[in-house]
Amino acid sequence: MRMTIGSHRIIEQIPGLRRYARALTGGNPENADDLVQDTLERAYAKWSLFKLGAELRPWLFSIMHNVFVNEVRRTKNRAQMCPIDEAMAMSTPAPQENQVQLRQILAAVGQLAPELREVLVLVSVEEFSYAETAKILDIPMGTVMSRLFRARTQLRVLTEAPTLSAARSGLRIVQ
Amino acid sequence: MTQSHTPNSHDELMAFVDGALDPDRQRQIEQLAQHDVEMTATIAALRAQRKALRDSLDPVLHEPIPQRLLRADAPARFSLQRVAAAMAWVAIGLTVGSLTSWQYLSRNDSAGAEIAWLRQAPDLPRFVHQATVAHAVFVPEVRHPVELGAAELQALNTWLSKRLGRQMQAPDLTHLGFALVGGRLLPAEVNKPAAQFMYEDSQGQRLTVYLRGMAQPTPETAFRFVEEGNINTFYWVERNWGYALSGELSRPQLLQASHSIYAQLST
Numbered sequence: 001m002r003m004t005i006g007s008h009r010i011i012e013q014i015p016g017l018r019r020y021a022r023a024l025t026g027g028n029p030e031n032a033d034d035l036v037q038d039t040l041e042r043a044y045a046k047w048s049l050f051k052l053g054a055e056l057r058p059w060l061f062s063i064m065h066n067v068f069v070n071e072v073r074r075t076k077n078r079a080q081m082c083p084i085d086e087a088m089a090m091s092t093p094a095p096q097e098n099q100v101q102l103r104q105i106l107a108a109v110g111q112l113a114p115e116l117r118e119v120l121v122l123v124s125v126e127e128f129s130y131a132e133t134a135k136i137l138d139i140p141m142g143t144v145m146s147r148l149f150r151a152r153t154q155l156r157v158l159t160e161a162p163t164l165s166a167a168r169s170g171l172r173i174v175q
Numbered sequence: 176m177t178q179s180h181t182p183n184s185h186d187e188l189m190a191f192v193d194g195a196l197d198p199d200r201q202r203q204i205e206q207l208a209q210h211d212v213e214m215t216a217t218i219a220a221l222r223a224q225r226k227a228l229r230d231s232l233d234p235v236l237h238e239p240i241p242q243r244l245l246r247a248d249a250p251a252r253f254s255l256q257r258v259a260a261a262m263a264w265v266a267i268g269l270t271v272g273s274l275t276s277w278q279y280l281s282r283n284d285s286a287g288a289e290i291a292w293l294r295q296a297p298d299l300p301r302f303v304h305q306a307t308v309a310h311a312v313f314v315p316e317v318r319h320p321v322e323l324g325a326a327e328l329q330a331l332n333t334w335l336s337k338r339l340g341r342q343m344q345a346p347d348l349t350h351l352g353f354a355l356v357g358g359r360l361l362p363a364e365v366n367k368p369a370a371q372f373m374y375e376d377s378q379g380q381r382l383t384v385y386l387r388g389m390a391q392p393t394p395e396t397a398f399r400f401v402e403e404g405n406i407n408t409f410y411w412v413e414r415n416w417g418y419a420l421s422g423e424l425s426r427p428q429l430l431q432a433s434h435s436i437y438a439q440l441s442t
Contacts, residue, residue: 014244019235023228037246038425102231122191124225125232130195149185152192159227163388 023121026110039064061135101158108158279413298390306385306419315382321357335370346439364390382422409433
């Protein structure tokens with residue numbers, strides 16, 4: 001019975017976990033769902049260790065972090081397994097007009113070092129606080145901040161260089 | 176010095192972009208940036224980057240969840256526990272998974288709203304699962320697809336009305352080419368038995384209508400669609416009664432039949 005309650009609560013978190021995994025794998029849906037599946041399996045196995053009253057979401061993300069780190073270690077670098085072209089071809093079509101740009105940014109995220117990807121997405125997309133991010137990744141907050149800066153700077157270089165003019169016109173609109 | 180004119184560290188710039196600074200400092204930097212073209216550009220680029228990340232990733236939230244994730248299970252130590260967990264998974268997984276996918280398509284609900292809704296109506300996924308299981312079990316029956324056949328329509332109507340505690344008649348679907356085969360009583364929830372009516376067309380294709388009172392107060396719904404293997408189901412809740420129509424027909428065909436059943440069984 002308790003298992004069922006836990007399962008139900010975990011199911012609610014699947015969409016968020018899939019989103020995070022998609023970013024970590026540079027937009028490759030298959031690899032992303034493999035990561036989610038491994039995470040879920042481990043979460044169920046460790047369910048008895050989850051403290052009731054604790055927050056489920058950070059707990060699951062920290063499990064995904066461990067799974068991801070192990071996976072990266074095993075394959076050296078997941079991004080290398082998934083070249084940009086392939087990532088772009090495999091990513092699910094989004095309904096937006098600027099589909100290509102959106103896919104490009106995911107492919108670019110996939111080119112960042114795995115530890116930069118994690119911080120970038122946990123903060124920017126999953127909207128964890130810096131303190132929560134530090135806890136999920138089990139690193140000091142200062143490391144979160146420096147990785148975040150590096151991730152964003154590198155991502156700018158990766159995404160803005162080929163379309164500088166577009167970025168400029170974008171800036172003008174924002175101003 | 177620390178609270179001076181411009182963001183004095185990368186950390187502070189990041190915190191500014193993430194809206195993590197205290198409101199005063201946030202405002203201060205906002206104003207200062209207006210006079211600093213380079214800083215304005217940096218901030219705009221970082222914000223655009225944040226937005227692009229979200230825009231590229233948020234659609235994932237609305238994708239149907241693959242079945243393999245809903246069925247993922249821990250290698251349990253005790254086989255019994257494993258079986259129980261697996262059953263719970265199938266029950267929740269099949270209904271929640273397909274239910275969510277359709278709703279995203281049809282109503283563009285956010286995941287959060289969907290889940291809040293599910294929490295409100297925990298009996299509903301169970302109801303849908305029972306309806307599809309009952310369909311899968313009885314439709315292939317050659318000799319005993321129903322307990323009471325269409326030849327005894329009056330007895331069937333009286334019996335099921337009495338057992339379900341409401342007046343009802345087996346819906347007529349002949350205008351859609353489906354003749355009533357008969358019906359049966361099924362166990363479902365405590366004090367809430369279910370009725371199943373079965374229909375067949377000239378090619379032997381079968382439909383089932385399943386209904387019962389909901390075990391908890393359940394909000395009314397529009398027609399909702401779920402898919403389990405080959406079985407398509409439309410279901411809805413009205414006045415705390417759950418109705419489901421299952422078959423291997425196309426979605427539009429089933430929807431048309433659902434409308435007819437709705438009109439005939441509405442209390």
